[in-house]
Amino acid sequence: MPxxxxxxxxxxxxxxxxxxxxxxNLSQAISTALRRFVEMEExxxxxxxxxxxxxxxxxGRKQRFSGVLLAEGGRSNKNGYEAFKVYRSRTGKFVLHADxxxxxxxxxxxxxxxxxxxxxxxWIGSFSSNQTWSMAQGExxxxxxxxVEELRDLIPADLYTLVEDAAEQPTVEDLDI
Numbered sequence: 001m002p003x004x005x006x007x008x009x010x011x012x013x014x015x016x017x018x019x020x021x022x023x024x025n026l027s028q029a030i031s032t033a034l035r036r037f038v039e040m041e042e043x044x045x046x047x048x049x050x051x052x053x054x055x056x057x058x059x060g061r062k063q064r065f066s067g068v069l070l071a072e073g074g075r076s077n078k079n080g081y082e083a084f085k086v087y088r089s090r091t092g093k094f095v096l097h098a099d100x101x102x103x104x105x106x107x108x109x110x111x112x113x114x115x116x117x118x119x120x121x122x123w124i125g126s127f128s129s130n131q132t133w134s135m136a137q138g139e140x141x142x143x144x145x146x147x148v149e150e151l152r153d154l155i156p157a158d159l160y161t162l163v164e165d166a167a168e169q170p171t172v173e174d175l176d177i
Contacts, residue, residue: 006030040066047172048090053097057139066090070166073159080138084155086163088171094145094163096154101138 008016016026023029040050043066052064067087074083080101087095143154148167152160 043090046090051087051095053085053140053142054099055097055140055142060140063142065095067095068171070094071159071162073156073162075156084159086151086155086159088167089144094148094151094167096143096145096151097140098143098154099138099140 019029019033020026023032043050048066048068050064051067051069052062054060055063065087067089070086070088072083072085074081076082083099085097087097089095145151145154148164151163155163
């Protein structure tokens with residue numbers, strides 16, 4: 001294996017020592033960092049961003065990929081909401097991040113009594129009543145599919161139409177101007 005010499009400034013010496021402690025082998029740490037750097041820079045040059053999303057219940061865990069946002073949308077009702085973001089990954093797959101919360105409560109009170117907060121009364125009541133609301137952290141999921149058609153049953157119809165249109169567009173269009 002060929003040897004390469006890396007010169008380290010005195011200011012960066014502590015960083016290199018810490019990398020060696022974490023990786024066990026400084027050469028391995030440098031190779032890992034360079035591989036990630038090259039992958040992300042090539043993606044950035046192709047028009048992709050580093051996307052980090054939360055997945056799971058509550059605070060969940062984070063997942064990261066290289067992609068571009070195609071469209072986003074959501075829907076809500078009296079019991080909660082669903083928010084959707086659809087990305088195209090660098091490998092050409094479609095990634096759906098869905099965030100759902102089913103626990104939502106909204107209470108309007110006047111003189112200590114709960115009031116009906118629907119229709120036009122909710123607009124008038126909002127000026128003369130105390131409002132409280134609560135929402136529990138929901139569950140976020142990540143679906144990866146090969147084709148746009150596989151998203152049809154996973155997202156609202158109007159969002160699907162936006163994704164379908166956006167998927168036909170190039171990630172980056174170089175203009176000769």
